[in-house]
Amino acid sequence: MRGALARFAARRLASMVLVLLAVSLLVFAIFNVLPGGDPAVRMAGKIPTETQVEAIREEWGFDEPVYVQYVTTMEKLFSGDLVSYFTQLNVTEEILKGAPRTFALAIGAAIIWMVFAIALGLYSAMRVGTLSDRLLTVLALIGISMPVFWLGILLSHYLGYEAGIFPTGEYVEFLDSPTQWFWHLVLPWFTLAVLFIGIYSRVLRSNILETMDEDYVRAARAKGLPERQVLLKHVLRNSLIPIVTLWGLDFGAVIGGAAILTELVFSLQGVGQYTAEAIEQLDVPAVMAVTMYGAFFIVIFNALVDIAYAALDPRIRLEGRRQA
Amino acid sequence: MSGAPLLEVRELAVSFNTEEGSVRAVDRLDLDVAPGEVLAVVGESGSGKSVTALTLMGLSRGPNTRISGSVRFDGIDLIAARDEELRRIRGERIAMVFQDPMTSLDPVYRVGDQIVEQIRAHRETSREEARSRAIELLDAVGIPDAASRADAYPHQFSGGMRQRVMIAMALSLDPSLLIADEPTTALDVTVQAQIVALLRELNRARGLSVVLITHDIGLVAEVADRVAVMYAGRVVEQGTLDEVFYDPQHPYTWGLLGSLTRIDRPRPERLPQIPGAPPSLLSPPQGCHFRPRCAHEFERCAQVPDLEARLAEAPGHLDRCWLDPVEKRERRPIEVDGS
Amino acid sequence: MLGGACLAAPLWASQVAHTTPEANHLSDKVEIDGEPTEVVDLLGKPIGPTWSGRFFLGADSNGRDIMVRLLYGGRNSLLVGIAGALGTIALGLLLGLLAGYHRGRVDTAISWAMDVLWAFPVILIGIALGTALALGGLELGPITIEGDSLAIPIFVIAVIYVPYMARPIRGQVLALREREFVEAARAQGMGPARIIFSEILPNVATTLVVFLPLLVANAILLEAALSFLGAGVQPPNASWGTMIAEGFDRITSAPHLSIVPGLMLVATVLSLNVFGEGVRDALDPKAKLRLEH
Numbered sequence: 001m002r003g004a005l006a007r008f009a010a011r012r013l014a015s016m017v018l019v020l021l022a023v024s025l026l027v028f029a030i031f032n033v034l035p036g037g038d039p040a041v042r043m044a045g046k047i048p049t050e051t052q053v054e055a056i057r058e059e060w061g062f063d064e065p066v067y068v069q070y071v072t073t074m075e076k077l078f079s080g081d082l083v084s085y086f087t088q089l090n091v092t093e094e095i096l097k098g099a100p101r102t103f104a105l106a107i108g109a110a111i112i113w114m115v116f117a118i119a120l121g122l123y124s125a126m127r128v129g130t131l132s133d134r135l136l137t138v139l140a141l142i143g144i145s146m147p148v149f150w151l152g153i154l155l156s157h158y159l160g161y162e163a164g165i166f167p168t169g170e171y172v173e174f175l176d177s178p179t180q181w182f183w184h185l186v187l188p189w190f191t192l193a194v195l196f197i198g199i200y201s202r203v204l205r206s207n208i209l210e211t212m213d214e215d216y217v218r219a220a221r222a223k224g225l226p227e228r229q230v231l232l233k234h235v236l237r238n239s240l241i242p243i244v245t246l247w248g249l250d251f252g253a254v255i256g257g258a259a260i261l262t263e264l265v266f267s268l269q270g271v272g273q274y275t276a277e278a279i280e281q282l283d284v285p286a287v288m289a290v291t292m293y294g295a296f297f298i299v300i301f302n303a304l305v306d307i308a309y310a311a312l313d314p315r316i317r318l319e320g321r322r323q324a
Numbered sequence: 325m326s327g328a329p330l331l332e333v334r335e336l337a338v339s340f341n342t343e344e345g346s347v348r349a350v351d352r353l354d355l356d357v358a359p360g361e362v363l364a365v366v367g368e369s370g371s372g373k374s375v376t377a378l379t380l381m382g383l384s385r386g387p388n389t390r391i392s393g394s395v396r397f398d399g400i401d402l403i404a405a406r407d408e409e410l411r412r413i414r415g416e417r418i419a420m421v422f423q424d425p426m427t428s429l430d431p432v433y434r435v436g437d438q439i440v441e442q443i444r445a446h447r448e449t450s451r452e453e454a455r456s457r458a459i460e461l462l463d464a465v466g467i468p469d470a471a472s473r474a475d476a477y478p479h480q481f482s483g484g485m486r487q488r489v490m491i492a493m494a495l496s497l498d499p500s501l502l503i504a505d506e507p508t509t510a511l512d513v514t515v516q517a518q519i520v521a522l523l524r525e526l527n528r529a530r531g532l533s534v535v536l537i538t539h540d541i542g543l544v545a546e547v548a549d550r551v552a553v554m555y556a557g558r559v560v561e562q563g564t565l566d567e568v569f570y571d572p573q574h575p576y577t578w579g580l581l582g583s584l585t586r587i588d589r590p591r592p593e594r595l596p597q598i599p600g601a602p603p604s605l606l607s608p609p610q611g612c613h614f615r616p617r618c619a620h621e622f623e624r625c626a627q628v629p630d631l632e633a634r635l636a637e638a639p640g641h642l643d644r645c646w647l648d649p650v651e652k653r654e655r656r657p658i659e660v661d662g663s
Numbered sequence: 664m665l666g667g668a669c670l671a672a673p674l675w676a677s678q679v680a681h682t683t684p685e686a687n688h689l690s691d692k693v694e695i696d697g698e699p700t701e702v703v704d705l706l707g708k709p710i711g712p713t714w715s716g717r718f719f720l721g722a723d724s725n726g727r728d729i730m731v732r733l734l735y736g737g738r739n740s741l742l743v744g745i746a747g748a749l750g751t752i753a754l755g756l757l758l759g760l761l762a763g764y765h766r767g768r769v770d771t772a773i774s775w776a777m778d779v780l781w782a783f784p785v786i787l788i789g790i791a792l793g794t795a796l797a798l799g800g801l802e803l804g805p806i807t808i809e810g811d812s813l814a815i816p817i818f819v820i821a822v823i824y825v826p827y828m829a830r831p832i833r834g835q836v837l838a839l840r841e842r843e844f845v846e847a848a849r850a851q852g853m854g855p856a857r858i859i860f861s862e863i864l865p866n867v868a869t870t871l872v873v874f875l876p877l878l879v880a881n882a883i884l885l886e887a888a889l890s891f892l893g894a895g896v897q898p899p900n901a902s903w904g905t906m907i908a909e910g911f912d913r914i915t916s917a918p919h920l921s922i923v924p925g926l927m928l929v930a931t932v933l934s935l936n937v938f939g940e941g942v943r944d945a946l947d948p949k950a951k952l953r954l955e956h
Contacts, residue, residue, distance in 0.1 A: 022779045030795055141940070145880065145933035147887045150907055150925035157914050157921075215427040222381055222422075223442040223493065224415030227407075233441075234430050241432075258784030261888055265911075276892060279790045282798065287791070291783075298782050314477040315431055 012303045023295040024288065028070050031284050039085055039284065060085070073288055082285045084278075091289040095271055099293075101171050102270035104181070105262065106254040108189040113196035114247060120197065121204030122236065128209060136201070143198030152191040152265035159187060169266040184266075192262045196250060200243060207239035214238070241312050245305050252301025256294030330501060330533050331357040331380070336393035336403075338372075338379050346390075347605045349375040351557040353393070354631055354642075357501065360531040362524075364544040364565075366580065367554035370602055373537045374423075376554075377505045380535070381420055382410035398500070416446045419494035423506035425486035429478035436462070436474025439493045446497055461492040465522060484515035491522060498530075505537045520546055541580060545569065553577050556602055556613035559631055563641035573634065573643035576614045578656055612644065620647055620655055732901055733924055739902040740928065743816050743895070744883035750821025751878060752871055755828025759867075760859055762829065763836025774833070777826040785823055786888060792819045793894030811897035816889060820882045828874065835867050869946050876939035880932045887928055903928045 040057040057063050061072060076082040080092045124136045160168035166187050172180040211217060212235055220234045221227075260272035267273070271290060278286035310316045333355040339348040350372045357363045365373045378384040380395060382402060395402040397418065402410065414420075422428040430438060439458035443449060449457075455474070462470035465488040478486060487507060494502055504523065508516040524547050526532050538544060544551055544565070551568040553561040553576065561574040572578055579598035600617035609615050611626040618625070624646040631642045634649055645652070762773040780788070793816060800810040801818065808814045839845060840863070848862050889895030890904025891911075898905070903924040910920030 019779060019782055022775075023782060026779065027791065030791055141936050142929065142933055145884075145929050145936050147884055147891070147904075147907070147925065147928060149888060149891050149911075150921065150928070153907070153911055153914060153921050154925070157918055161915055215422060215424055216430040218378075218383060219420075219422055219428040219490075220430065221383055222414055222420040223445065224411050224413070225441065225445045226411065229441075229445065237432060238430070253784040256784060256787075258786055260786055260790070261891070264892070275787065276790060279794050280893065282794065291787075294784065294787060295782055298784070302782075313432060315479045 008307075009303075012306070016299045016303065019299055020292065020295055024074065024292060025070070027288060027291045028066075028073070028284070031282060031287060032066055032069070039282065043085055073285060076285075077289055077292065082289060084286050085283050086281055087283075091286045094274055094286070095289055095293055098269060098271040098274045101268050102255060102257070102259065102263070102272060104171075104174070104185060105188055105192065105259055105268060105270060106251060108185055109192040109196075109254065109259075109262075110247070110251050112189050113193040113200060116193065116197045117200030117204055117243075118236075118240075120201040121208060122231070124201065124205045125208035125212070126231075128205075140198040140202050143194045144202075146194065147261075148191060148195060149261040149265050151194060152188070152262055155187045155191055156266060169268070171268045171270075188262050188266045188268060191265070192254070192259055200246065203246065204239060204243055207242060208235055211235050211239045241309070244308055244312060248301045248305035248308060249298075252298045252304075253294075255301075256297040257290060258294075329356040330359045330361075330398060331355070331535070332394075332396040333380070334394045334396075336376070336379065336395060337391070338375055338384060339390050341388040341390070342606075345606050348608065349557055349605060350379065352628075352631075353554075353557075353559055355535075355552055355559065355562070357533050357535060359500070359533055360527070361549045362527055362534040362536060362547050364536045364538060364548035364551045365554060366538060366541065366544055366551060368539060368602060370556075370605075371554040372557040372605075373554050374505055377420070377503050377535065377537050380503060381414055381418060382407070383414075412446070415442050415499075416497045417499050418501045418503065419497070419499040421487070421490050421494050421502065421504045421507045424510045425483055425490050426510065428490055429486060431478055434475050434477055435481070435489050439474075439489075439496050442493055443496050457496065458492075461496055462489065465489075465492040465495070466518075467492070482515075483511050484518060487511060487515075487519050488522070491519075491526075495526065495530075495532075499532070501533045501535065502526075503535045503537070506539070507536070508540065508543060509538075516543075523547060553580065556608060557605055558613060558644065559642075560614065560645070561641075561643040562631065563638065563643075567638055567641040571635075571638070571641070572656070573641065573649065573652060574614075574645045575618050575620055575647075577643075612646075622646070729906075729920065729923060732906060733903075733927060736901040736903050736906050736924060737927055737931070739813060739896055739900055740883055740886055740904065741931070743813060743820065743886045743902065744879050746817045747820030747882040747886065748824075748875060748878040750817060751824040751828050751882070752875065754821060754825045756832055756867075756871070758825065759829040759832025760836055760863070763833040764840060764855065764859060764863070766837070770833070773829070777829055780823075781826045785885065788823055789819060789885060789889050790892055790894045792822065793889050793892075797894065797897055811900070813896060813900060815897075816886055816895045819889070819895075820885055823885070824878060824882065828878070831870060831874075832867055835870060836863055839863050839866055873939075873943045873946050876935050876942060880935035880939060883928065883932055883935070 040053045040060070040062050043056050043060075061069055064072075073082065077091075080090070082091045083089060084091055084094075120136055120140070124133045127133045156166075156168045160166045167180075167184045170184060172184050174181040217230060217234050220230045225233075257272045257275045259270070260276050262268075263270045263272040264276060271293065274286070275290040275294070277283075278290055333353055336350055336353040336355075337348065338350040339346050353372075353376060355363065355365070355376075365376065367373045375384055379391060380397075380402065382405070385391070385407075391403055393403065397413070400409075400413070402413070405413070429435065433441075436455060436458045439461060440451060440454040443454040443457060444451070447454075459470045459474050462474060467473055467485060467488055473481075478489070481489065491507075502523075507523070508519050511519060520543060523534060523536070527534050527547070534547075536543070536548060548565050550564050551562070552559045553568065553574065555574075555576045561568060561572065561577045568577065569581065572581055576598070582598075598617055603609055603613055603616065611628055612618070612621075615621050615625045627646075629644040629646050631644050633639050633642050634645075635641055647655070758773050758777070762770040796808075796815045796819065797810045800812075801808040801815060808818070845858060845862050848858050853861075886895050886902060887904030887907065890902050891908045893908070896902040896905055906924040907921045907928075910917070910922070910924070913920055
């Protein structure tokens with residue numbers, strides 16, 4: 001088992017490096033080869049002179065061939081020396097500043113969406129076909145159909161600005177005031193969680209309904225187990241296996257910067273917001289850094305999901321093959 | 325049959341509401357199982373035998389199911405019993421073994437733990453005690469190296485071994501009745517024989533009553549004390565193994581036995597079969613359900629015959645056919661051994 | 664029904680609207696309760712909903728009629744959503760068929776490219792492509808697309824969702840090509856093109872039909888998100904997303920500027936999702952299609 005895990009980890013590591021390399025090349029290409037405007041011209045200010053532009057070009061190495069630029073950028077990125085074209089700030093430091101905020105947002109939201117999704121999915125499946133099941137179905141569909149940023153705007157305007165219950169935005173450091181930290185995050189957490197609650201509760205509901213038809217569930221009842229135990233230990237446990245996969249992938253994406261919209265609406269200044277700003281300014285060093293950061297987490301969580309899957313379902317070996 | 329039956333089923337009817345209408349899966353069913361007896365319930369798929377098995381366990385209850393009649397088990401009415409009461413009986417006093425051992429064990433738990441789970445659902449025992457009991461049971465049903473196999477997952481067992489695990493689990497609380505729903509159907513032929521032998525041994529050694537649900541006449545001949553033949557939701561004939569096999573009273577039973585190839589007879593030109601197909605239970609025929617396929621049908625068959633004794637010499641041999649017993653013996657295509 | 668209205672109204676925008684979405688009415692007056700009222704008052708606060716004729720839903724800070732902009736904006740949202748989804752289907756089908764039918768190296772290359780694309784959160788590639796292309800436009804051989812053209816967000820959306828389409832199609836084709844009727848067609852000497860068109864395509868059609876409404880719903884949501892971030896529909900064009908973004912700047916004084924386009928968006932996407940679920944339940948209840956937002 002240990003050997004299998006080590007081999008699996010080695011193989012995953014190799015493919016992760018390969019994907020990250022491809023991702024970095026792709027992003028660099030989008031921002032350099034596609035027509036996006038010459039960074040030297042934009043950096044030189046409003047009315048640049050030809051000599052200014054030339055000087056910047058030389059200083060930043062824009063006169064080098066693209067592949068040389070790519071290699072230098074990546075070298076600097078990994079030695080932590082990469083600075084933004086426009087703010088001249090070190091991109092690694094900027095990301096490290098934003099990461100705790102993004103983590104706080106992602107972890108809280110992920111807990112909320114998992115708890116709600118399990119509760120609602122289970123409730124819906126238990127009462128399949130009834131009015132409350134239909135109502136929850138409609139609510140889930142509304143949750144899936146709502147733009148995250150719009151929901152954020154509504155919540156922050158009505159519950160924050162109008163009702164004054166919650167702060168409308170900004171992030172408070174946990175160490176400065178744990179209660180304020182929590183209070184400032186409640187709306188962002190729910191804003192981010194709603195969509196996932198909608199998706200997960202639907203998926204879980206149908207998984208549960210499918211699992212309830214399994215022979216081993218009928219057999220568990222025939223054993224005389226209390227209904228609660230049948231539901232939680234046998235039905236829910238087996239229905240959750242595919243959900244854990246989804247959860248890992250989505251959580252990795254949110255940590256990796258996919259929560260841009262929520263961060264923006266509540267001005268949390270996390271990695272997502274930094275990414276949005278970097279892209280808007282076509283700030284290639286910052287874009288490269290956030291991309292590598294984001295892709296790293298997504299790839300890592302992909303691998304973790306596979307490991308979790310093998311732990312949850314004994315039929316799955318880490319090789320990814322099912323035994324007959 | 326002596327003394328009070330362990331299980332006494334009277335006028336049991338089960339119908340399901342479906343989108344197309346009401347399906348009467350079991351109709352006015354009477355069965356008796358004496359302590360220590362093996363009763364085989366035989367019939368084609370769709371004859372209602374599996375629904376009967378599930379109903380005895382209270383597992384067919386649901387918002388779309390209507391159940392009436394009575395099932396008395398050791399003095400308790402299982403139809404009227406509350407869910408919690410039934411739960412206590414399930415697994416503890418009546419245990420069940422299912423058709424497909426491949427899918428009847430939860431794939432994510434170790435088999436030992438699944439047995440422990442059942443024991444602890446009914447008895448206040450420590451995990452260790454329950455575990456040693458589980459290993460004992462696995463050993464008793466013939467699983468080699470039981471102590472270490474208890475920690476294996478279901479997918480690490482072969483089909484036959486899984487069915488042994490299911491049987492061990494069913495026996496874990498020393499039930500007085502075992503309901504085995506097609507326990508050998510999903511297994512290889514050689515493995516089938518082993519499982520049958522195991523069931524028979526348990527019946528003899530422990531005095532365990534068994535309701536064996538099957539469509540396999542050969543299996544019935546091997547283990548059953550008594551036989552109930554089901555057709556389209558009804559029991560059409562019931563009696564001891566010898567009565568039903570050597571003096572079958574219902575034309576459907578004739579067909580069932582006729583389709584069995586026997587090594588002690590010359591091989592027929594072609595395998596006999598019952599013409600036609602079983603009726604839809606959404607709109608069953610009036611009267612006897614076998615009427616549309618029966619070569620001996622006459623006007624009385626439009627009324628449902630009761631399940632009753634029609635032979636003076638065999639008061640326990642019941643059937644649902646209007647034909648006169650004497651006439652039956654003349655018309656019956658299969659010959660009866662003198663033994 | 665509601666969905667039908669939301670989908671249909673924007674299409675007739677030019678017939679029902681009294682003005683154009685760009686026209687300013689800063690100095691106009693409308694009658695409210697018999698009193699002539701400034702569309703935008705001296706402090707720059709626009710009027711709220713009048714619930715009648717002109718300025719049915721009020722005005723924005725430039726004195727533009729929200730209802731009219733809503734209809735025209737909806738037209739763009741729907742256009743981008745539907746065209747983007749169709750683009751995804753075309754591209755996804757092509758790549759899925761190629762990968763599934765030819766297997767081997769073609770499959771490895773396509774599948775790997777899909778994996779790489781899949782490794783990005785949808786919204787991040789969306790912004791990256793949208794921003795870069797909005798600034799520079801796009802040159803695809805002889806075709807040049809201006810940066811502010813609606814074709815840019817359509818292209819971006821079409822590309823982003825390709826893996827979600829190509830993967831299930833590839834899987835189906837891989838399974839189909841081993842089936843007897845395909846074997847039989849091959850034995851009869853049919854060429855690959857004919858087998859794909861007459862044997863395989865009809866069998867993946869269900870997947871496409873099930874996918875389309877859900878894909879359109881997600882594409883509309885993605886368009887809104889990109890437009891909100893300035894990486895989607897570019898001015899002077901409007902869409903529900905850009906309208907919400909414009910409203911967000913004035914949320915405290917005129918919340919209806921964000922709320923109304925958002926409601927239209929939710930109603931449209933919701934009806935597409937409900938319709939899509941219905942289609943899926945009817946055609947393919949076991950389908951496990953899923954899109955990321």
